[in-house]
Amino acid sequence: MKESQMQRGQQWLEELLKLSEIPSKVVCEQQKDCYWMTIDESNLSPEQVAILVGPDGDVIDAIQYLCNTVANIGNESEEPIPYTVELNGYRLRRQEELRSMAEYAADQARSTGVEVELKALSSAERRQVHSFLSECEDIETYSQGQDADRRLVVRLR
Known part of the structure; x- marks a missing residue:
């Protein structure tokens, strides 16, 4: 997995948040088989966190799906690189x-x-x-x- 691919996902997610008027930094780290992208919640209100997670995680799942789709466009490897989007410990729970x-x-x-x-x-x-x-x-x-x-x-x- 390439550093540029990780940055591509990070930039895409930060731009989506900015366009959604919920600007936040995204911290990325490479795990064994995916890029783990954590949305920094330190400047987000509880309402913004709730909006981004959505009922039953529907919104964060949709964001993750879009990130995986968009960030893998033009990926030259046969296997798409998986991205996991985390916020407020939702994925871990x-x-x-x-x-x-x-x-x-x-x-x-x-x-x-x-x-x-x-x-x-x-x-x-x-x-x-x-x-x-x-x-x-x-x-x-x-x-x-x-x-x-x-x-x-x-x-x-």
Whole structure:
């Protein structure tokens, strides 16, 4: 992953915030498999933070989707470079919720032997759950359905 690609995402996000009249700095760091972009909330009001996160994280998810789409235009590598947009600890809290959800689904599949469907997850969240449960030798996951009806299924191997 290139430094210029990280700066491209940072500049795009700062410009979006500026155009939205919620100017803020963005701190970027490279993690193992993505660029983590944290919106500096120190000069934001609680209302601005709430607007940027949105109900159930819908707005921050949309911002992240747009960032991933726009910042990867012209990317010469075969794999798009993932960007994660963080604000006010939302992603970290959501990651813990997803981990708990994944563990509960795995426990349900183990105890009942029945497939467990997890609905209403974004594609990034489904990837996280797949990743969390990939460590379990007795559990497998797959996605089924299309578009808004796509869901993750957890079952015994």
